[in-house]
Amino acid sequence: MRLLVTTNGIWYSGAQISTNEFLSFLTNLKSIEVKMVSCLGGKFISSLANVEIHRVPCWSSGALLHMKTDSVFEQLIRWADVVWIATGEFAVAKEIKRIKKLPVVAHLHSYEPICPIIWFSYGFNGVCGKECSPWLLIRCKQETNIELARIGLLNRFRAEAYWLLDFGKGPLDYYGWRRVMDSAVDSIDFFIAVSRATRDIIVSHLPEVRDKIEVVYNPVAHRPWRYVSSFPDESSDYVLYASGANPLKGPHILLNALKILLNEGIDMKLYMTGTSNSWLEGLARRLGVEGQVKFLSKLPDTEYFSMMAKAKALALPSIWPEPLPSVAIESISLGVPVVGSNRGGIPEIVGNYGITTNPTPEEVAKAISTVIEQRFDKHEMKRYAAQKFGEGNAEKFLQILSSVKVST
Structure with missing residues (x-):
């Protein structure tokens, strides 16, 4: 099978991380030849041996990412048996079908087909x-x-x-998005939703895709173990937040929850990666909790996963319905329970290894105080993550790529 992959490579995100994991699996198979098209400046693509990467100009309009189909891109489309739109480049689907009638599979890491605002909140x-x-x-x-x-x-x-x-x-x-997306959805033969929640939301808005969409979880559970060799002997005294300064991830909710916990006499420290020199530092000062918070920049993977493995819990109080946040999967794989919001795919990850709740300061504070007092079997958590979010998902994805047909 000759597989052409489009992936923008511009943003360091869960979508790009999981795409890299799928690609690592696929490129090790002798039965598949992979070539890629990415954006100029796209630097978050894994280096893969013997994989040709062609780079084209890209631009965004709202939630849509556009890719220029130059002559080389067109030649690659004609070469391919299947095209996989990996990270939201849906706008190119119509042009692909104009050049060649071949199967197009698109990954749904977010809600672009049903909402002009990428975060869908x-x-x-x-x-x-x-x-x-x-x-x-x-x-x-x-x-x-x-x-x-x-x-x-x-x-x-x-x-x-x-x-x-x-x-x-x-x-x-709205009209710019609608004009492009209607034709894109019609040009895509099969959709991969990264969680049941994502599938259900998409189908509720686009019932016509009900028979051409399937859930395949992202195979990222093993990723932390490339950088961590064993479980730490004991946890440290901090809760980790590792989702940056985007307000849709709920960091302001977490800081308000921290204030509630401190007022209740619970001595808790909070480490927040990707938040150094952000608006959150000012908020922490206004709340009077800055002494209990460590604002950190984005860390190298080895340092980041070592810090995660030692945390008492991971906090993810997202406001938006996150499709399938990799950070929660990685945390559970490392034996660290999750306090997350009850939106999107987060409950599908957490299961029995933490608490999901409404993303309000009061409920997040209550959930944190409960989880940090509980004891979890780290080895059991690692097995759970590997079974549900491991390589079996890549094998399932391969079966879909091998069997998908052009829609009639």
Whole structure:
């Protein structure tokens, strides 16, 4: 099988990490020849022996990433038996089918086919259960800016200015997205959803894809063990947050939860990676918890996974319905329980190895205080992660690639 893969490589994300893991598996098979198309400047692609990578100009419009189909890209499409759109380059699907009628498989790491805003979180507060419309998009943008102002990430003047601008920009964004995405969905023969939650949300908005979508979990459970050789003898005294300064990941909720815990007399430290010199430092000072928080930059993998393995728990109080956050899988693989929100695919990961709850400071604080007092079997957690989020998923994905047909 000759497999052509599109992957942007621009953003260091769970989507790119899992794509690299799938590629590592596929490129070790003698029955598959892999070639790739990526974006100029895409630097987060694993170095793979004997894999040709062609780079093209890319640009974004809202949640859509576009790739230029130059003459080399066109030759690669004609060469391929199957195309795998790995990290959200859906807009290129129609052009692929124009060049050659071959099967196209697309990975759903997010909600681009049903929402022009990549994070799919209505006003930073919950999931939109309605079909997108110009008016709904206007309201979503306005509510988001109001919430950003409320948590101190956007000043009030800018929020009010954006509120007015969104009356014009909302419809433009909507119709631009709708024009491209409708034809893209029609051009894709099969979708891979990374969790049951993602599949169910997509199908509720696009019932026409019900018979051409399947859940395949990301095979990332073994990744931490490339950098950690064994479980630590004992845990340290901190809870780890490892999702950066994006407010949709709920770091401000976690800082407010920390304040509640400290007021209750629970002496807890919080380590937050990817947050150094961010808006969260100012929030911690305003809350009076800065002495209990260590703000860290993005760490090298060896240091990062060593820190994760020693944590008492991992906190992931995401506001948006995360499809399948790799950080939670990696944490459980290392025997560290997770306190996560009850949205998206997080409950599918956590299972019995932590608590999922509403992403509010009060409920997150309560869940943390419960989890850090519990004891978990680390070896059992590692086995669970390997079985559910291990290489078997790559084998399942290969079966889909081998059997998919062009839709009629």
